[in-house]
Amino acid sequence: MDMDERKLRILQAIIDDYILTGVPVGSRTISKKYDMGLSSATIRNEMSDLEELGFLDQPHVSAGRIPSAKAYRLYVDTLLKAGKIPDTSDASMRSLFTGRVRQMEDVIDHAAQVISNLTHYTAVVLSPKSIQPHIQTVQLVPASEGTALVVIVTDQGIVRDSVIRISREMDSDTLYAISRTLTSELRGATLQEACEKMPLISERVNGNDRMLQELYGFLEEDRNSPRRSHMAVGGTSNMLAYPEYSDVDKARNFLSLMETRDKLAEIIRGNGGMSFTVRIGPETGVPEMTDCSIVTATYSTRGGQQGTIGVIGPTRMQYSRVLSILNIIGHQLTDMFSGEEHDT
């Protein structure tokens, strides 16, 4: 017994219907609602076959059938093969980022909002993972008495800063002089390399051991921390609207997963840099998410780094709509971050 054209059409109809309603779908429904010119009995036979092939599950004998993960997979694959993205009414989306957002983090927060509003699922937006940024400028800025702010600008436009203590005698000019030395010494180095170079530099800028010590500490720490990779989550409450989560315990599990941000980031990032991924149920690899699907897309910034946007929803997700939305928003973010600088 093989998949033929007709089985495929029936499967498609079942999936469509189930995505829409969330209720197990029966043979009669298919034969009536989607006029295939077949009686319910015939559909019934086909459905029985489809079940045997592993595309349908039956929650209990006298209920309709629901698509299996395998079915969604097939569905999505054919969807993606066929020019994938239908044009959603993107007039409504074109101008979502006009409201003068500047800081990258603000944009990311906003994007998560927008995506979750459009999809009615949960949206996650990750800033690009900075892969070994190279130092471009180091500057010490006088802050309050006895402290200075270290600002490190990298080639990816990412700015890192921290306050360090300095001796009270230092004035602005001295700091500038030191900044120049540091910049010329460290330009082009990765944070890693900068750490290694510090001892050498310490000889050339004599008499400021304590300060350099602190600077070193900052570099050291910053190098190891994955911070500055910002993440925004939006629309977690949307999920509660789906009958899949009318069970409070399930909902709670889901929500607490959404709250453990490290884990969540890891999950979303698990797309291997593909421009689109769809992970369905068990494919997510997360036990808590066997009845969720994750759709991700990427956007890129000037430096060629990739950020990730993702949508988490029930397995019966409106895949085509979600893919379309992610596509559009992804492009918008790319435009925003790579064309013009994201400033005023």
Added chain:
Amino acid sequence: MDMDERKLRILQAIIDDYILTGVPVGSRTISKKYDMGLSSATIRNEMSDLEELGFLDQPHVSAGRIPSAKAYRLYVDTLLKAGKIPDTSDASMRSLFTGRVRQMEDVIDHAAQVISNLTHYTAVVLSPKSIQPHIQTVQLVPASEGTALVVIVTDQGIVRDSVIRISREMDSDTLYAISRTLTSELRGATLQEACEKMPLISERVNGNDRMLQELYGFLEEDRNSPRRSHMAVGGTSNMLAYPEYSDVDKARNFLSLMETRDKLAEIIRGNGGMSFTVRIGPETGVPEMTDCSIVTATYSTRGGQQGTIGVIGPTRMQYSRVLSILNIIGHQLTDMFSGEEHDT
């Protein structure tokens, strides 16, 4: 009919029991569990009085009684009057902030986590609302070709930054020179005043109109935006564990309120700078939160600004425990932000 000592003791017992169990409490329970030396019948009479006085509500005739908002109010007030804070096992809390956290935002995120873990309610932490910071240093740092980073350090240690476009000819020294001028001109000014001064300065730093224009734009925008006031929310999923939220719709309302961050910040900030506030049910002023209570406390930073930490829970909250925890965490945050600089 008046409140007397005995009525108070009974009310206390009822509240304690209800906070613990969440189930309407009956006269028999009180007479047995909390040995008052009174029979259930007597308690019954007293409870009837308490109901008449507005301290108890009866969900339905044959259920026990539950404390009204008025009762909680009384409860909290006497609690607060009496040296308020019981010593919770704070050995477990003392060292919650050791893990080398530096950036203020990280600390705030962490604090929200900690508080929600300790209380099992939802925690909100707000960074101080910067009230008219004064500029201390302005520095332009070369970023990528044709752009520079403006770093503004204020007297409150708050740093604002943005990328602006500059003409390509400018080198590091030129930028420094301009920085010096800007700093000497603007030191001590508020952002507001800085905006007003810009036209004047523009004459003195000739030939860089475009850059100054952008700088002006940045100041202008920054002045008006309440950003940089960071907010962290933790433990929203905790609320679903309480029977009060076993209704999914209710839970969803709550969660979507937690997601509208502006509104949430406003609500939490509505404490008028009091060192402790407890708002019970309707007192919150938020229709969606009539069955929630909000407890807030403040912490302060070097510049004397106040940040807010808050806990949102069901009205039958463990007020004394929550107050105690907020007290401790508040002190820790104050120590961290006002004693030493929050750096390495």
Added chain:
DNA sequence: GTTAGCACTCGCAGCCTGTGAGTGCTAACC
């Protein structure tokens, strides 16, 4: 003023039942 006793209320869990959606199978039909 306190308490024992009692009748009464009412939510809730458990059980039963009818209904309806859905299935699988068989036999007839084209």
Added chain:
DNA sequence: GGTTAGCACTCACAGGCTGCGAGTGCTAAC
């Protein structure tokens, strides 16, 4: 041989009924 009508069967679910138990209010006695 594929398709369809018919039929018996299954099973979740909603609705109605019932008994239980927790709780109350009232009254009368202590």
